[in-house]
Amino acid sequence: MxxxxxxxxxxxxxxxxxxxSSADEVxxxxxxxxxxxxxxxxxxxxxxxxxxxxxxxxxAAANGxxxxxxxLTAAGSKAFAAHVRALQALASTALAAE
Amino acid sequence: MTMPNDAADALAAMQDARVRANALRPLPFTYHLAFxxxxxxxxxxxxxxxxxxxxxxxxxxxxxxxxxxxxRHATGRFVSGWRRGRTFAVALAIVxxxxxxxxxxxxxxxxxxxxxxxxxxAALAFLAGAFGDWLWMKAYAADLRAAR
Numbered sequence: 001m002x003x004x005x006x007x008x009x010x011x012x013x014x015x016x017x018x019x020x021s022s023a024d025e026v027x028x029x030x031x032x033x034x035x036x037x038x039x040x041x042x043x044x045x046x047x048x049x050x051x052x053x054x055x056x057x058x059x060a061a062a063n064g065x066x067x068x069x070x071x072l073t074a075a076g077s078k079a080f081a082a083h084v085r086a087l088q089a090l091a092s093t094a095l096a097a098e
Numbered sequence: 099m100t101m102p103n104d105a106a107d108a109l110a111a112m113q114d115a116r117v118r119a120n121a122l123r124p125l126p127f128t129y130h131l132a133f134x135x136x137x138x139x140x141x142x143x144x145x146x147x148x149x150x151x152x153x154x155x156x157x158x159x160x161x162x163x164x165x166x167x168x169x170r171h172a173t174g175r176f177v178s179g180w181r182r183g184r185t186f187a188v189a190l191a192i193v194x195x196x197x198x199x200x201x202x203x204x205x206x207x208x209x210x211x212x213x214x215x216x217x218x219x220a221a222l223a224f225l226a227g228a229f230g231d232w233l234w235m236k237a238y239a240a241d242l243r244a245a246r
Contacts, residue, residue, distance in 0.1 A: 014108060015115035022116045022242055023175040030174030034119035062171065084112075090105035 005083045007052040012037060012045045017080045020055065020072045028068035046070065054079055116242045123173045125235055129165070134228030136161055137196055142220035144204040177238065184237035192230040199223050 008014055015035055020026055032042045049055040054076030058069045072080065136158060143154035170176050179189045203219020205212045214222065 011108070011111060015112055018112035018115050019119045022119070022245070023177045025170075025176045026119070027170075027174035030119060030122060033122055034115060084109070087105040087109050091109055 003082070004086045005079050007048060007054065008080060008083045010045065012041065013049055014083070016042070016045060016049070017054070017072065017076065017083075020070060021077065021080055025058075025069045025071045028070060031070060049076065052076075052079075113243070113245060116245060117239075119175075120239055120242050125169065125173055127232075129168065129172065130228045130231040130235075132161075132165060132168075133231040134224040134226075136165065137192075137227030137230075138220040138224035141196065141199050141203060141223040142216055144200055145206050145216040179234065181238070181241070183241040185234055185241060188230060188234045188237045192227065192234070195226045195230070196223060199226070 008017055012035055016031055019031055019034055028039075028042070028046075032039060035042065037045075046055055046057065050057055053073060056071050056073050058071070060067055060069060139154065139158050139161070143151050143158070146154055166176070180186065181189075199214070199219045199222055201208045201211050202213040203216050203222075205216070
């Protein structure tokens with residue numbers, strides 16, 4: 001059975017991984033707006049995911065502005081999938097108990 | 099420690115986040131029309147002479163690159179057309195229809211299979227491409243709502 005990953009477990013990081021898993025690459029601003037957090041809070045969480053090797057950060061210039069693009073790495077995708085499986089197993093025990 | 103009810107809440111929050119992100123910056127409708135035009139161009143150039151075909155192909159590749167950038171800047175994300183789920187079936191259907199139109203409206207390459215004039219094939223490719231791309235986005239949104 002999969003176990004919960006402590007790096008992904010925090011709500012902001014979990015939701016960030018969920019959004020990143022739904023696309024090949026996501027812009028920092030979109031992630032920030034979807035999660036309704038400040039730049040600094042999101043940066044802090046992304047740094048933890050990046051240090052764990054779960055998220056790849058890419059900077060690209062467009063129309064004279066620097067944009068930050070984020071994507072899940074292969075390790076990140078694997079860890080996120082395992083974390084979701086663990087959550088699903090836990091949630092199903094709640095359903096079975098009802 | 100995470101309790102079962104917390105786990106269910108976390109899964110629901112994940113799903114909400116995906117749906118919210120997708121709704122924040124939707125793809126403009128003109129993008130679907132542009133995709134249809136790209137498909138129409140692809141079907142139409144099959145009937146041109148080698149020189150014109152090469153020029154048309156270069157134009158279509160440039161248009162494809164421009165659309166790639168358009169999607170990224172408009173929506174704040176890039177989503178490949180080939181994903182698991184409902185979108186995969188839609189992508190396969192678009193490819194099958196385009197190949198069918200290509201074969202049945204290119205008399206210079208497939209004279210035995212002609213059903214349409216080249217311009218008719220291109221017009222059908224435009225409609226099928228634009229509708230297919232719109233449908234793909236609907237399928238993507240449905241996949242996000244259903245994902246757990």
